[in-house]
Amino acid sequence: MRIGELAEKTGVSVRALRYYEEKGILVPERSTGGHRSYPESGVGVVWLIQQFYAAGLPSKSIQAIMPSVRAGRATPEALELLVTERDRIDKAARELAGARDRLDAIITTAGADSCASHCGENAPEPGLPQ
């Protein structure tokens, strides 16, 4: 599969795919003419890379992790990095939950006021079973 097709299938830009190669994250084959050629599995791999980026992993860590992903096993050093990053993600998730709750609190109180002000008086409870 050529770079444009992979870009379209994944929603990632062509530039980004070239950038991944530059960083050693996703290195494709080359045609005789020099064009990049990706396997079908590239789609899933790109999705995973995007998830890792979204989780805040830097390129270097992703590049270090990808071989383990492909192989299904890891050297002790790679394993250490994996655990470190997983713990970092756990921490990030907790902070995210905190921020979300803060926003939610503002929404319920502020929203209740705002609603009362134009929906007609005080609702029974701010509500929020979840």
Added chain:
Amino acid sequence: MRIGELAEKTGVSVRALRYYEEKGILVPERSTGGHRSYPESGVGVVWLIQQFYAAGLPSKSIQAIMPSVRAGRATPEALELLVTERDRIDKAARELAGARDRLDAIITTAGADSCASHCGENAPEPGLPQ
């Protein structure tokens, strides 16, 4: 409280605090000489700002949200932004959980292999209660 003290109490750099003012996120009083003066409540506010940044909110959104935080109520437009950002955080949290699980899967399988290879055969279970 002066800027250095607030920086020390929050662990945020002096430069960052000035940046928050530049972006209209946290605007302090001024002494006659022009030095910034923050209230005690600034400590909590800065923590909240940090949480929002960590959650991926851009300065503009934070700046738009802070008045609602201070007032405890929000205009309909602000409320819409709050809900939008909360949902964005929820989505981010789900993606984060996904990435975490992917890492975890690699860790357990790869870790089991890796452990067996140097700890002496197949352990009963990959283990990892925490």
Added chain:
DNA sequence: CTAGAATCTGACGTGGACGTGAGGTTCAAC
């Protein structure tokens, strides 16, 4: 009153993940 610490205002530097041309090459179709 004076020294030194803290703060002030610009203003340029940084790092990461790409965006965006410029200018040339390769590929698929006709």
Added chain:
DNA sequence: GTTGAACCTCACGTCCACGTCAGATTCTAG
């Protein structure tokens, strides 16, 4: 064989949350 789309390699531009340095001003302790 030729054309137009897709691709190639530089290489500079961008955005954001600050870092960092310079040079001037203000505050606080003795």
